[in-house]
Amino acid sequence: MPENEKLPVAAQRRVLDVGALRALSHPLRVRMFDILAQEGPQTASTLAEILGESSGATSYHLRALARHDLIREVEGERAGRERWWERPAGGVVYDSRAVQGSPAGEAALQVAVAEAMRRRHDELMEFFSGRIDKEPAEWADASSSLTSGISMTAEQTIDLIKRIQGVIDEAAEAYRDQKGEGVRRVSVRADVFALKNLTNKKESAS
Incomplete structure (x- = not known):
């Protein structure tokens, strides 16, 4: 399999x-x-x-x-x-x-x-x-x-992605076929990516 x-x-x-x-x-x-x-x-x-x-x-x-x-x-x-x-x-x-x-x-x-x-x-x-x-x-x-800027290593960021994805997957699996009063489709999104290092750019330009 x-x-x-x-x-x-x-x-x-x-x-x-x-x-x-x-x-x-x-x-x-x-x-x-x-x-x-x-x-x-x-x-x-x-x-x-x-x-x-x-x-x-x-x-x-x-x-x-x-x-x-x-x-x-x-x-x-x-x-x-x-x-x-x-x-x-x-x-x-x-x-x-x-x-x-x-x-x-x-x-x-x-x-x-x-x-x-x-x-x-x-x-x-x-x-x-x-x-x-x-x-x-x-x-x-x-x-x-929600948006937050966090200082992390690549390994820490990968770990965070896995934990976020795990929470989303758990909810998706639990409620995948749910129907009934009060139930609506909900979009759950997570964007995790490295920001440009603006400080280094300024330092290298000086």
Whole structure:
């Protein structure tokens, strides 16, 4: 059994190859990919209605995502001739080491990451720049955006990432199929990266 399959479903992650990165380098595909994660299985028609696109366009992009196993058809589900599509459980990883040395792969990675980050930023801004004021009090209180600058070594930072990811994975696994009154999809995000060393730059310039 591959090592990844021994993990709980929520902790399983696929490192994207060049083909998958190219498939996710289109803004509409990134949006569709996110909708399938947030809203569950969809057809080309339901996606078209959500996105204000034609079903022909969404059907084309669904096939492009499916070719690289980013989504799959829901077994035993059909809406007439239309197929239902879903995202497999688990996450995806944009890892530069997987395409290192491949100019096409590195270019696809840059575009795919840019689209994913743009989408992520747009969602964050849309919520905190206005929609939070329209949410019920309990959901406004249940929303947060935290930032902290910490002085750590690479090893300490990796340990922190693993602990944060463990907490997220635990919650994702515990509540993965939860439904019922009061349940909503919640975005949980964590960005950990080294800041530019501005002090050294100033010192070297003097």
